Amino acid sequence: MKEPIPSVVPEERWAELTHDDLTRYSRQLLLSELGIEGQQKLKGAKVLIVGTGGLGAPLALYLAAAGVGTLGLVDFDSLDVSNLHRQIIHGSRDVGRPKVASARDRIRALNPLVNVVTYNEPLNSENALDIISEYDVVADGTDNYPTRYLVNDACVLLGKPNVYGSVFQFEGQASVFWAKQGPCYRCLYREPPPPGLVPSCAEGGVLGILPGVIGTIQANEVIKLLVGGGEPLTGRLMLYDAWRMKFRELKLDKDPDCPICGKHPTITKLIDYEQFCRIKTKQDETPVESITATELKRRFDAGEPVQVVDLREPHERAYFKFPNAKVIPLGQVIRRMDELDPAIDTVFVCKIGQRSILAVRNLREAGFPGRMMNLLDGVQGWINEVDPSAKQI
Amino acid sequence: MSVNVLIPSALRGFVDRQSEVEAEGATVGEALAHVAAQYPDLKHQIYEDDSNLRGFVNVFVDGTNIKKLKGLDTPVANGATVMIVPAIAGGF
Numbered sequence: 001m002k003e004p005i006p007s008v009v010p011e012e013r014w015a016e017l018t019h020d021d022l023t024r025y026s027r028q029l030l031l032s033e034l035g036i037e038g039q040q041k042l043k044g045a046k047v048l049i050v051g052t053g054g055l056g057a058p059l060a061l062y063l064a065a066a067g068v069g070t071l072g073l074v075d076f077d078s079l080d081v082s083n084l085h086r087q088i089i090h091g092s093r094d095v096g097r098p099k100v101a102s103a104r105d106r107i108r109a110l111n112p113l114v115n116v117v118t119y120n121e122p123l124n125s126e127n128a129l130d131i132i133s134e135y136d137v138v139a140d141g142t143d144n145y146p147t148r149y150l151v152n153d154a155c156v157l158l159g160k161p162n163v164y165g166s167v168f169q170f171e172g173q174a175s176v177f178w179a180k181q182g183p184c185y186r187c188l189y190r191e192p193p194p195p196g197l198v199p200s201c202a203e204g205g206v207l208g209i210l211p212g213v214i215g216t217i218q219a220n221e222v223i224k225l226l227v228g229g230g231e232p233l234t235g236r237l238m239l240y241d242a243w244r245m246k247f248r249e250l251k252l253d254k255d256p257d258c259p260i261c262g263k264h265p266t267i268t269k270l271i272d273y274e275q276f277c278r279i280k281t282k283q284d285e286t287p288v289e290s291i292t293a294t295e296l297k298r299r300f301d302a303g304e305p306v307q308v309v310d311l312r313e314p315h316e317r318a319y320f321k322f323p324n325a326k327v328i329p330l331g332q333v334i335r336r337m338d339e340l341d342p343a344i345d346t347v348f349v350c351k352i353g354q355r356s357i358l359a360v361r362n363l364r365e366a367g368f369p370g371r372m373m374n375l376l377d378g379v380q381g382w383i384n385e386v387d388p389s390a391k392q393i
Numbered sequence: 394m395s396v397n398v399l400i401p402s403a404l405r406g407f408v409d410r411q412s413e414v415e416a417e418g419a420t421v422g423e424a425l426a427h428v429a430a431q432y433p434d435l436k437h438q439i440y441e442d443d444s445n446l447r448g449f450v451n452v453f454v455d456g457t458n459i460k461k462l463k464g465l466d467t468p469v470a471n472g473a474t475v476m477i478v479p480a481i482a483g484g485f
Binding site: 142144145148167168170171197198204206241244252313330331332334361362 | 401402403405406407408409412432433434435437438447448449451453456457458460461476478479480481482483
């Protein structure tokens with residue numbers, strides 16, 4: 001039999017339970033795997049949640065409800081109304097408030113026995129080690145690559161478990177990256193995608209329930225690490241597809257050549273993560289010519305020859321039909337390259353001017369000889385500069 | 394050999410929104426090249442150059458990362474499942 005995984009909460013912090021605790025947590029005290037001792041560990045535990053968005057919301061709510069003694073919340077963002085379909089720790093009247101403040105209020109309403117520490121600032125290479133060193137476990141609910149690599153590296157350097165979750169559209173991933181026990185995030189993903197290659201969060205969309213499921217899985221993993229026992233998700237990657245309702249489990253191994261947790265680490269302190277995530281391959285680096293919406297309008301009006309390609313998906317075009325445009329979704333531009341006339345200028349249009357850059361690069365690599373331009377700021381730019389009456393999304 | 398290549402959300406737009414694509418090949422590299430030939434738009438997304446996958450793309454054959462096997466030269470059996478697992482960052 002495998003040795004049970006011990007609790008990450010040091011014994012001197014296991015806290016006595018009060019009568020209120022015994023009453024409030026009675027239903028989970030009945031679980032032999034938790035019991036009084038498990039609850040004492042939870043009460044003495046300190047968990048840092050990085051990001052109070054879609055993943056941070058269920059993480060903070062469930063961990064607070066379960067009686068984790070101290071929750072640290074890091075987020076520098078303020079609440080936007082478009083966050084509310086998934087960030088269920090916040091409410092409509094919190095729009096405009098710092099997310100950490102609104103999350104703290106909700107946690108206090110749910111469970112006043114929890115001590116909430118808020119950090120209304122971005123996590124960065126200057127503060128990460130100081131902040132994370134105060135906690136037993138880190139739960140990563142961030143929304144960008146620089147912070148994910150930062151959280152990973154800081155956890156590896158400090159020997160802390162990093163309970164990871166990430167989501168996109170209908171798909172989520174979860175794991176426990178803990179270099180002492182198994183692989184870290186860098187063992188799995190050597191580097192992030194070059195900027196602009198993958199549709200960003202704002203362009204790709206997300207089902208509100210998805211971070212709810214993945215964040216709840218993260219909360220479950222945090223509880224096991226705090227209490228000790230069970231089978232943590234170390235060395236395994238859970239994949240979840242909400243639209244097809246499929247869970248898959250993949251085995252992850254430690255990479256002996258991992259630059260931070262491998263045999264001969266080359267990263268021995270925190271680095272500049274913004275710069276690390278800007279690294280591009282040659283083909284991703286070549287500049288792309290842009291045209292403003294105003295200039296495109298002038299060309300239309302002057303009758304100058306120009307072909308416009310709308311790269312958006314059909315459901316996006318339902319919001320706003322771009323005038324005089326040929327429709328070819330980004331994922332088909334190379335296959336349908338023959339439909340374009342290389343003799344005249346081609347302008348590519350997407351929602352915010354990111355996919356259009358990718359389309360130009362892809363076509364250039366595929367050998368399209370015509371002159372290609374990206375419509376600056378996409379449909380959004382056109383609405384702002386040329387057609388303000390159109391509906392904003 | 395005929396194998397099933399599983400396509401994640403983030404890449405489905407490049408393969409006509411399919412979640413699975415059938416491919417022929419004796420190795421992972423051949424199977425992926427077969428998919429890339431049918432859907433040339435996918436190629437730039439997952440390959441760094443002609444012979445290497447990008448660093449944020451992992452490929453698993455029947456649940457095992459090809460990094461642990463022979464990389465793109467890993468042989469595939471008839472009916473094998475080849476899964477593309479790219480990094481995703483959303484937590485928002």
